[in-house]
Amino acid sequence: MSTTTTATANTKWWSGGKSPFNLEYGKVMMWYFLMSDAFTFGAFLISYGTTRFATNGWPNPNEVFRSYPFSGAFSAPLVFVSLMTFILIISSVTMVLAVRAGHNMDKRGVVINLILTILGGLAFLSCQAWEWTHLFHERAWWGRNPFMNADGTQSSTNFTNFFFTITGFHGFHVFSGVIINVIMLIMTLQDKFEKRGHYLMIEKAGLYWHFVDLVWVFVFTCFYLI
Template sequence: MSTTVTSTDTGENTWGGGNQPLRASYGKLMMWFFIVSDALTFSGFLAAYGFSRFKFIDSWPIADEVFTHFPGLHGVNAPMYYVAFMTFILIMSSVTMVLAVDAGHHMNKKKVTFYMFLTIIGGAIFVGSQAWEWATFIQGDYGAVETKGGKILQFQNVDGERVALSEFAIAGVSEREQHLKKNGVWYYEEGTPTTYNIEEVKAGFVANPDLLIRVQELNEKGEKIVLNREESLAKINRDAVGVVEGANLYHNEYGTPLFADFFFFITGFHGFHVFSGVVINIIIFFNVLLGTYERRGHYEMVEKVGLYWHFVDLVWVFVFTFFYLV
């Protein structure tokens, strides 16, 4: 019987090997495999962020109030401008990458080198910007007070402007010495002491009659609820137990600790991807310079790292939306 199944277009034996149903090389397919699995990892993180946010939907920090800085502009309220700039940088470096891939298809070594170089610069600017974002986030802004239940109380004046602890706390009301490992039992030590201790903040709050407390909970319009003066005084005297300046994994002045945890984890994981992307791009850049792909006869390697680089951009588009916009 000669009725064996053959593929229609080439006339080759379907199962005889050498058949590429997806018309993509092994390397590119493996890169797609990796990208799908990495996309699932990232969506796992973002979905976990959504889970925690839905869990505390009425008390989640407002991103516009957290990310308000722009390098060089001190005291200017610039919500999101810097992240928008970072997004643009990353999209731009995606463009130079795809131009490098295109130049590779035309075997134009000079152009590939030039565009790869621009891509690396763009990536480096992005990683640097992210480091700056982190530093600003960790350093904090106004400072806040933490309650027994672990909630954050922020301060504002009667006009609705946020007030920093340093503007009203009365220094020297009480002394608080840092507890070191050598002093106590069980070798506990406490972290870096805050600039003002809780007694100094309380004294300053009582002495300034136009200060009010903003609690973590949101009203129907999605703004933080502000207590009146009597409620504020009662709240700070009854519940406040500690001062929070900036953010770490346990406390942050912006609100629930989970917010900072997810910020560090998700943007950190993404930043790590950008960093490794830059490293891989540098390796490929030098290979291009050395003429490796010229000799090989094709620039498919540039295409493969290009896929990874675009994926990093793709993820950032989602991180941008879910962390800064929504």
């Protein structure tokens, strides 16, 4: 079976006896799940885009998202969301390091990096919770939009509906990712993977976590930047 190690053109991937994708079954299935999830998020974001293209006016995101904790009335657009973005990128990096430690069968490295990833996820969720609370107190919610369009005309509730639905759906994914990572941490501490002889489960959790980061790249751009 050493043929699986070399990805040459001569390898008969489809003749049976090995994974034609040179990947373990669970990882292939995780990829397929993430593809379906990508289309779900894609559909959400495209419907947002379509609505925005079909509407004459739209609120200015720099007016809406201009606060961060303890800033009071001081207007600082983009500052808080940049922090959230960096938190997610860094937690993605620590997840890569956890996967890498798993490859080297380095239990200590896996535990440390998983804990850092979980902390990053929780920090992101806390930021989002603060932002939602803040907007809620500004009277923004599903079906309620206190913000005017950028040109001063009356806006519809489409803006808040899409914002809360899409960031909420993403936040729910982050939440599930944190739960999955906690389960991975517990399994690592129980030596489940040491006994199994490999840390492939960490890689599947890692794929999911990177996907959450990936989706944020799109959500962040579509809602806050443009």
